[in-house]
Amino acid sequence: xxxxxxxxxxxxxxxxxxxxxxxxxxxxxxxxxxxxxxxxxxxxxxxxxxxxxxxxxxxxxxxxxxxxxxxxxxxxxxxxxxxxxxxxxxxxxxxxxxx
Numbered sequence: 001x002x003x004x005x006x007x008x009x010x011x012x013x014x015x016x017x018x019x020x021x022x023x024x025x026x027x028x029x030x031x032x033x034x035x036x037x038x039x040x041x042x043x044x045x046x047x048x049x050x051x052x053x054x055x056x057x058x059x060x061x062x063x064x065x066x067x068x069x070x071x072x073x074x075x076x077x078x079x080x081x082x083x084x085x086x087x088x089x090x091x092x093x094x095x096x097x098x099x
Contacts, residue, residue: 037085037086038053038086038087039053039054039083039084039085040052040053040054040060040083040084040087040090041053041054041081041082041083041084042078042081042082042084042090042093042094042097043078043079043080043081043082044067044075044078044079045059045062047066047067047068048062048063048064048065048066048067049062049063049067049078049094049097049098050062050063051090051094052081061094063094063097063098065097065098070097074097
């Protein structure tokens with residue numbers, strides 16, 4: 001095999017290899033997807049506060065904060081549920097009610 005044929009083969013191989021190794025988003029000009037952030041909801045549960053995932057089910061955490069002791073607006077908000085995007089936002093939300 002001549003030097004020119006080898007060089008041509010290597011160049012073609014590198015291009016094909018690069019095409020398969022580079023992420024699709026880079027090749028298509030699209031931005032990579034943002035990482036998924038867990039969503040939580042803080043709401044009234046059995047007269048107190050509880051944290052749920054967006055799928056619902058059983059509470060992840062419960063807090064001994066009587067909802068009846070809160071102002072009417074807070075009670076209404078907690079009946080509907082207050083959403084938090086991620087653990088840090090959830091922590092701040094819980095601290096607002098638990099002190």
